[in-house]
Amino acid sequence: MKRTHRPRPGDSIAAMPAAALLPAETPPFAELVYPLATPPDSGTTVEVAPGVHWLRMPLPFRLDHINLWLLEDGPGWTIVDTGLGTEKTKQIWRGLFADRLGGKPVTRLICTHFHPDHMGLAGWIAAEWKVQLWATRMEWLWGRMLSLDDSDHAIEVGIAFYARAGMDATGLDALRQRGNAYRKGTVPPPSHMRAIGAGEIIQISGRGWHVHIGSGHSPEHACLYAPDIDVLIAGDQVLPRISPNVSVWGSEPEDDPLARFLATIERLRAIPASALVLPSHGLPFRGLHLRLDQLARHHGIHFDQVMAACTDWRSAQDVARVLFTRELDAHQMIFAIGESLAHLHNLERRGQLDRRLGEDGVIRFRALGAST
Numbered sequence: 031m032k033r034t035h036r037p038r039p040g041d042s043i044a045a046m047p048a049a050a051l052l053p054a055e056t057p058p059f060a061e062l063v064y065p066l067a068t069p070p071d072s073g074t075t076v077e078v079a080p081g082v083h084w085l086r087m088p089l090p091f092r093l094d095h096i097n098l099w100l101l102e103d104g105p106g107w108t109i110v111d112t113g114l115g116t117e118k119t120k121q122i123w124r125g126l127f128a129d130r131l132g133g134k135p136v137t138r139l140i141c142t143h144f145h146p147d148h149m150g151l152a153g154w155i156a157a158e159w160k161v162q163l164w165a166t167r168m169e170w171l172w173g174r175m176l177s178l179d180d181s182d183h184a185i186e187v188g189i190a191f192y193a194r195a196g197m198d199a200t201g202l203d204a205l206r207q208r209g210n211a212y213r214k215g216t217v218p219p220p221s222h223m224r225a226i227g228a229g230e231i232i233q234i235s236g237r238g239w240h241v242h243i244g245s246g247h248s249p250e251h252a253c254l255y256a257p258d259i260d261v262l263i264a265g266d267q268v269l270p271r272i273s274p275n276v277s278v279w280g281s282e283p284e285d286d287p288l289a290r291f292l293a294t295i296e297r298l299r300a301i302p303a304s305a306l307v308l309p310s311h312g313l314p315f316r317g318l319h320l321r322l323d324q325l326a327r328h329h330g331i332h333f334d335q336v337m338a339a340c341t342d343w344r345s346a347q348d349v350a351r352v353l354f355t356r357e358l359d360a361h362q363m364i365f366a367i368g369e370s371l372a373h374l375h376n377l378e379r380r381g382q383l384d385r386r387l388g389e390d391g392v393i394r395f396r397a398l399g400a401s402t
């Protein structure tokens with residue numbers, strides 16, 4: 031039976047007795063269980079586990095929100111992830127800083143990974159509160175690099191990359207217009223940081239949060255697991271309803287990120303199946319191992335679809351139309367092509383696909399042994 035708790039609008043940190051919120055469920059799960067059916071309203075927080083508070087920030091995309099977490103940290107607060115680097119997000123933070131944090135300061139900032147909805151305001155929050163950013167070295171480096179690169183070189187490299195993948199002229203034009211999208215959604219992350227890594231236990235208010243590293247969605251994504259309350263802050267590594275994007279990017283055009291993503295799925299099984307998972311998008315849920323199974327199956331189905339499509343030579347753009355059947359705008363097509371390449375490269379490295387560069391400059395893949 032699903033048990034749910036519906037917070038009332040305006041429920042605040044003080045009003046929500048955490049212990050009453052989340053009755054334990056016993057794995058294995060036949061389906062994902064969502065103990066909290068209603069997300070907090072903008073600018074408000076809800077305590078989802080002892081000392082762990084949930085807030086949401088808006089995103090101006092089809093995926094219209096991100097979940098952030100506030101952890102009670104002795105005399106202050108640890109913030110996990112920041113929201114996108116926009117004036118709107120800053121306004122919501124300012125309101126929270128003024129009214130909702132119970133008069134306690136922010137004493138630490140942790141970012142799960144470098145994507146702009148997660149690290150977009152790290153530089154601003156760190157400066158505002160004079161606190162250190164805690165992140166993996168790789169994520170911080172990517173955030174610093176992309177936010178500070180004001181050259182056009184990376185844009186040209188990206189356009190050449192998507193042209194080889196078979197993107198049409200309209201899509202390439204949209205890319206040119208888009209420019210350095212990371213820079214637009216980000217205040218540069220701080221120039222110094224505290225590096226975290228696999229196996230480290232971060233002490234927050236006497237509670238140990240174990241760092242688990244994921245890869246494939248981003249290079250060195252930090253997930254945080256607290257055994258004493260059985261809570262996993264999963265970032266984008268495990269999401270309940272959508273499959274985290276796993277893309278090849280122009281910066282490393284021969285990459286095989288799906289191998290790392292699938293390996294991470296297996297590694298995360300070390301975290302108990304009973305954990306309450308706090309994802310960056312969607313609702314908190316229980317059923318971690320079931321969700322890991324579903325994600326592995328999802329990619330298995332995509333592998334089959336790619337192989338079925340590649341009985342003849344296919345570009346990444348061709349494959350994207352097979353894997354993503356709904357209408358995609360130019361922004362979504364970037365992710366769809368990147369994700370298609372991730373499947374193509376993985377199958378190629380496993381010896382199942384061959385490739386050739388056409389006279390039109392487009393790379394196409396075909397099942398080994400297939401003939402036309």
Ligand SMILES: [Zn+2]
Pocket residue numbers: 143145247248266
């Ligand atoms: Zn992400």
